[in-house]
Amino acid sequence: MTAERASVDLENWTCPVPLRDSPTVLLGHGAGGRLSSDLVEHLFVPAFGGDAKALGDAAVVAVGATRIAMTTDSFVVRPRWFPGGNIGALAVNGTVNDLAMVGAQPLYLTAGFILEEGLEVEELGRLSTALGEAARQAGVRVVAGDTKVVDHGHGDGLYVNTTGVGVVPDGVDIGPVNARPGDAVVLSGPIGQHGVAVLSVREGLEFGTEILSDCQPLHGLVGDLLAAGVDVHTLRDPTRGGVAATLNEIAASSGVGVEIEERLLPVPDDVRAACGFLGLDPLVVANEGKLVAFVPAEQADLAVATLRANPRGVGAVRIGSVTQEHPGVVVARTGIGGSRVVDLPLGEQLPRIC
Amino acid sequence: MTAERASVDLENWTCPVPLRDSPTVLLGHGAGGRLSSDLVEHLFVPAFGGDAKALGDAAVVAVGATRIAMTTDSFVVRPRWFPGGNIGALAVNGTVNDLAMVGAQPLYLTAGFILEEGLEVEELGRLSTALGEAARQAGVRVVAGDTKVVDHGHGDGLYVNTTGVGVVPDGVDIGPVNARPGDAVVLSGPIGQHGVAVLSVREGLEFGTEILSDCQPLHGLVGDLLAAGVDVHTLRDPTRGGVAATLNEIAASSGVGVEIEERLLPVPDDVRAACGFLGLDPLVVANEGKLVAFVPAEQADLAVATLRANPRGVGAVRIGSVTQEHPGVVVARTGIGGSRVVDLPLGEQLPRIC
Numbered sequence: 001m002t003a004e005r006a007s008v009d010l011e012n013w014t015c016p017v018p019l020r021d022s023p024t025v026l027l028g029h030g031a032g033g034r035l036s037s038d039l040v041e042h043l044f045v046p047a048f049g050g051d052a053k054a055l056g057d058a059a060v061v062a063v064g065a066t067r068i069a070m071t072t073d074s075f076v077v078r079p080r081w082f083p084g085g086n087i088g089a090l091a092v093n094g095t096v097n098d099l100a101m102v103g104a105q106p107l108y109l110t111a112g113f114i115l116e117e118g119l120e121v122e123e124l125g126r127l128s129t130a131l132g133e134a135a136r137q138a139g140v141r142v143v144a145g146d147t148k149v150v151d152h153g154h155g156d157g158l159y160v161n162t163t164g165v166g167v168v169p170d171g172v173d174i175g176p177v178n179a180r181p182g183d184a185v186v187l188s189g190p191i192g193q194h195g196v197a198v199l200s201v202r203e204g205l206e207f208g209t210e211i212l213s214d215c216q217p218l219h220g221l222v223g224d225l226l227a228a229g230v231d232v233h234t235l236r237d238p239t240r241g242g243v244a245a246t247l248n249e250i251a252a253s254s255g256v257g258v259e260i261e262e263r264l265l266p267v268p269d270d271v272r273a274a275c276g277f278l279g280l281d282p283l284v285v286a287n288e289g290k291l292v293a294f295v296p297a298e299q300a301d302l303a304v305a306t307l308r309a310n311p312r313g314v315g316a317v318r319i320g321s322v323t324q325e326h327p328g329v330v331v332a333r334t335g336i337g338g339s340r341v342v343d344l345p346l347g348e349q350l351p352r353i354c
Numbered sequence: 355m356t357a358e359r360a361s362v363d364l365e366n367w368t369c370p371v372p373l374r375d376s377p378t379v380l381l382g383h384g385a386g387g388r389l390s391s392d393l394v395e396h397l398f399v400p401a402f403g404g405d406a407k408a409l410g411d412a413a414v415v416a417v418g419a420t421r422i423a424m425t426t427d428s429f430v431v432r433p434r435w436f437p438g439g440n441i442g443a444l445a446v447n448g449t450v451n452d453l454a455m456v457g458a459q460p461l462y463l464t465a466g467f468i469l470e471e472g473l474e475v476e477e478l479g480r481l482s483t484a485l486g487e488a489a490r491q492a493g494v495r496v497v498a499g500d501t502k503v504v505d506h507g508h509g510d511g512l513y514v515n516t517t518g519v520g521v522v523p524d525g526v527d528i529g530p531v532n533a534r535p536g537d538a539v540v541l542s543g544p545i546g547q548h549g550v551a552v553l554s555v556r557e558g559l560e561f562g563t564e565i566l567s568d569c570q571p572l573h574g575l576v577g578d579l580l581a582a583g584v585d586v587h588t589l590r591d592p593t594r595g596g597v598a599a600t601l602n603e604i605a606a607s608s609g610v611g612v613e614i615e616e617r618l619l620p621v622p623d624d625v626r627a628a629c630g631f632l633g634l635d636p637l638v639v640a641n642e643g644k645l646v647a648f649v650p651a652e653q654a655d656l657a658v659a660t661l662r663a664n665p666r667g668v669g670a671v672r673i674g675s676v677t678q679e680h681p682g683v684v685v686a687r688t689g690i691g692g693s694r695v696v697d698l699p700l701g702e703q704l705p706r707i708c
Contacts, residue, residue, distance in 0.1 A: 025473040030503030039501060043475070047482035048465070048489065048496040059497035061462055063521055066418035072464035072517055076502045108415055110426035111402070112515045114468065119379040121397070128401035135402065142402040143413035146515075147393060148430045149384030150706065156508040161466045161500075163426055163517035167417055352504065 027352075030076075032240025033345035037249075058102045060168055060175075067168040069104035071095055074161040078352045080127065083197045084212030085288070087160060088131030090354060093217050093288060094239065095164040096138045100219035101235040101291070103174040103226065104166030109135060111162055112146040116155030127158060138217040140164070166219075172226065178233040179254035181324040184300035186293045188221060188307050189214070189315030191243055192271035195285035195350050199278065207277065211270050214289035221291060221313045228306040234294035237287065239354055241345050244283040246292055247330045248344040258330045260320030260342070283332075284345045286353045294322065381706075384430075386594025386640075387699035391603075412456045414522055414529075421522040423458035425449055428515040432706045434481065437551045438566030439642070441514060442485030444708060447571050447642060448593065449518040450492045454573035455589040455645070457528040457580065458520030463489060465516055466500040470509030481512060492571040494518070520573075526580065530607035532587040535678040538654035539612060540647045542575060542661050543568070543669030545597055546625035549639035549704050553632065561631065565624050568643035575645060575667045582660040588648035591641065593708055595699050598637040600646050601684040602698040612684045614674030614696070637686075638699045640707045648676065 028035040058071035073094050080087040092109065099106040111131065115124065135142050197213040199205050218237060225232050234254065238246040243265075251258045267275075267282045275282045289312070295303045300318050307313030330342040382389040412425035427448050434441045446463065453460040465485065469478065489496050551567040553559055572591060579586050588608065592600040597619075605612045621629075621636045629636045643666065649657045654672050661667030684696040 023475055025469045025471060025475060025478065025503055027471055027503050027505060030469065030501050036501060040499070043479050044465075044482055044499055044501075047479065047486040048499070049486060050496065059462075061495075061497055063417060063422055063461065063519070064420035066420055068417055068422075068519070070462060070464055070517075070519060071498050072466040072515070073500045074466040074468050074502045074515060076468060076504050107417065108413075108424060110424055110517050111398075112426045112428040112466075112517070114428050114430060114513055115379045115384065117379055117381055121377055121379060124379065125397050125401065128398055132401040132403060141415075142404065143415055144425050145394070145398055145402070146427045147384050147390060147398075148428045148513075148706075149379055149381050150430050150510060150513075151381060153507065154510040156504060159468055159502075159504075159513075161426070161428060161515035161517070163424075163464050163466070163515070165417070165422070165424060165519060352502075 028346065031345065031351065032245050035346065058098045058104065060102055069099045069102045069166045069168050070163070071098035072161060072163040073098065074159060075354060076159050076352050077198060077354050078156065079201055080158060082201050082213055085215035086127060086130050087158065088127040089134040090215050090288060091160045091162040092131055092134035092138055093215050094354060095162040096140060097218045097237045099164045099166040100222045101237055102168060103172035103222060103232065104168045106138065106140045106164055106166040106219055108143045108165045109140050109162050110144040111142055111160060113148070114155055114159040115147060115149045116157050117149055117152045119157045124158065174232050174235050176234055176236065176250050176253035179250050179256050179294040179322050180233060181256055181322050182297050183233055183294040183322040184297045184318050185258060185260060185320040185322065186295060186300060186303050186307070187266065187317055187319045188291045188313040190266040190268045191287055191290060192267060192275060192282040192285040194288040195353055196271050196274045198353055199350065200274070207274065209270055209274055211274065214287055216289035216312055218289065218291050218312065221307055221310055224306050224310050225293065225303060228302060230295050230299050230303045230306065232293055232295055235291055237291050239286050239288060242284040242286055243292065244342050245344055247342065250294065251330050252328045255327045257323040257326040258320060259323055260332050262332045263335050264317055264319045266315055266317055283342060286350060288354065297321065382700065385699065385705065386599050389700065412452045412458065414456055423453045423456045423520045423522055424517070425452035426515060426517040427452065428513060429708060430513050430706050431552060431708050432510065433555055434511060436555050436567055439569035440481060440484050441512065442481040443488040444569050444642060445514045445516040446485055446488035446492055447569050448708060449516040450494060451572045451591045453518050453520040454576045455591055456522060457526035457576060457586065458522045460492065460494045460518055460520040460573055462497045462519045463494050463516050464498040465496050465514060467502070468509055468513040469501060469503045470511050471503055471506045473511045478512065528586050528589050530588055530590065530604050533604050533608035533610050533648040533676050534587060535610055535676050536651050537587055537648040537676040538651045538672050539614060539674040539676065540649060540654060540657050540661070541620065541671055541673045542645045542667040544620040544622045545592070545641055545644060546621055546629060546636040546639040548642040549707055550625050550628045552707055553704065554628065561628070563624055563628055565628065568641055570643035570666055572643065572645050572666065575661055575664055578660050578664050579647065579657060582656060584649050584653050584657045584660065586647055586649055589645055591645050593640050593642060596638040596640055597646065598696050599698055601696065604648065605684050606682045609681045611677040611680040612674060613677055614686050616686045617689050618671055618673045620669055620671055637696060640704060642708065651675065
């Protein structure tokens with residue numbers, strides 16, 4: 001959603017102001033936009049202590065002399081199987097990627113299932129196998145699990161939480177507060193594929209497309225950047241809320257402005273067509289195999305070249321830069337010399353996308 | 355459920371044999387009994403690799419030079435508020451206790467919420483506050499979180515996953531395979547309170563009782579045992595499936611027999627009365643603040659005295675011992691000189707008890 005372009009009301013849209021003051025939980029509270037931020041800032045942080053940043057990202061904490069990263073994610077994507085992926089593979093890659101975004105080497109995962117009575121055991125087997133296979137591909141071990149079953153009508157087949165632990169190498173300090181004026185903003189490849197792939201098979205929204213989810217692990221790309229000597233300041237994988245939410249969160253956390261060139265954004269033609277059909281801005285559509293990196297401007301070319309040398313980052317491009325002007329605000333320069341504010345999505349454009 | 359005493363069909367009970375071969379997920383698959391074991395052994399372990407034991411308990415793994423314990427648990431208890439506790443406090447203590455059962459000092463938790471559209475934000479606030487307060491009381495930090503929202507009719511207000519990390523002190527080796535013939539079996543206090551407390555307020559089952567859940571953290575008790583020099587072999591908190599499931603799992607994992615004296619079991623009068631009313635064996639009812647410890651016989655008195663010196667273990671008693679006879683089987687000696695086999699519960703006596 002942007003200031004210039006109204007999004008189409010797909011589901012449950014109501015006026016923004018009452019939405020933010022709702023006495024009950026709305027789908028938008030889980031969408032990674034302003035409503036989610038409100039919940040974290042005004043409800044969870046006061047309840048749990050700590051600070052909002054620590055609750056939003058993988059946390060880096062000490063055990064003995066080692067720094068570990070911890071992150072948790074529940075997956076409720078609907079449908080469970082979609083072009084290019086499934087909830088099992090997504091649960092591995094989503095959590096592995098959150099660890100990678102603080103520069104950690106992912107090591108261990110836990111898997112907590114909430115099954116709805118009546119789920120086919122055969123499908124549970126296939127999804128567990130997909131989860132196990134994704135873990136092997138990502139080089140992580142599933143070390144602990146839990147299964148709860150809820151009565152029919154109180155779930156949706158299968159929800160799964162994965163929580164991950166990784167080790168943060170000495171000297172690595174990557175975080176959302178570290179973006180600096182002058183940094184280049186690099187994106188590892190085309191955007192919008194995961195969200196459009198899921199929507200293309202969603203009940204009531206089916207439309208023909210060949211787009212596959214980009215669901216993949218990203219810690220290899222991060223390892224390559226670090227090995228190449230890139231002084232990575234900030235990383236984020238633009239999942240719920242898309243690139244728009246990611247850039248807004250980093251701008252706010254680091255107290256900087258971000259400017260991107262709209263013409264440089266890698267939006268595949270079929271994604272653009274589907275977004276036009278659905279009334280979505282590709283900037284707010286979820287990705288599950290892309291990262292945004294903030295690096296010193298003089299290392300931008302090195303970062304892009306390093307990412308492109310890895311099959312998971314062949315589409316890497318520089319899309320913008322960090323400015324000390326308009327702190328907390330993301331601006332997109334449009335093709336014809338104008339500009340628009342890229343706002344943090346309010347709530348729910350794409351419910352249950354991950 | 356025992357060999358001598360049939361349990362009353364409370365909800366959804368069907369014939370045991372078809373239950374075990376069901377093509378769909380049943381409530382019993384989440385109950386901590388045979389159906390749960392089947393799922394772990396025959397589905398999750400082949401899918402994820404590793405071994406069944408590692409998936410059932412807190413896993414102990416290495417990060418750098420440090421051994422950490424990891425465990426995950428999702429909480430779906432119904433209702434969310436019950437005498438003596440709530441789902442927030444339960445989510446903290448359940449996970450803290452799983453860490454404690456391998457001798458770990460709990461340090462960090464993550465909290466992953468799956469909210470149903472329509473939940474009162476005010477109740478979410480109260481439950482989060484309860485979770486945060488329980489974490490402070492247990493001395494652990496909630497370091498990362500996640501919130502997903504599912505549409506109305508696909509959840510039940512609030513489910514929460516907590517995953518915990520703790521440090522295992524050097525030299526500590528506590529696990530389900532370590533019980534040995536000659537060990538004493540010590541229980542830290544009266545049983546059956548959590549399950550009965552939850553059932554006492556469950557929709558359709560309300561009955562008058564003053565019984566409170568025993569929900570509490572147990573790592574202090576474990577620390578006391580270790581500090582007293584008790585060579586603890588095996589620990590387990592008897593949650594789903596109760597003491598019956600716990601003793602059966604340990605007997606199977608360690609390849610030993612377990613004998614308990616029925617008259618030594620601390621069952622409060624009101625719990626016994628409620629279990630009689632409901633047709634339940636107190637041995638299969640869930641606890642959330644008790645532990646079973648297997649220790650060398652010559653240290654049994656020291657273990658009991660150490661537990662009793664802590665307010666969380668004042669009701670500690672020795673309930674039995676380990677034998678090399680009937681490996682894998684748990685036997686209860688009855689008051690009149692007879693004995694009965696204490697079987698692993700098959701499936702679901704008490705759905706959604708945690």
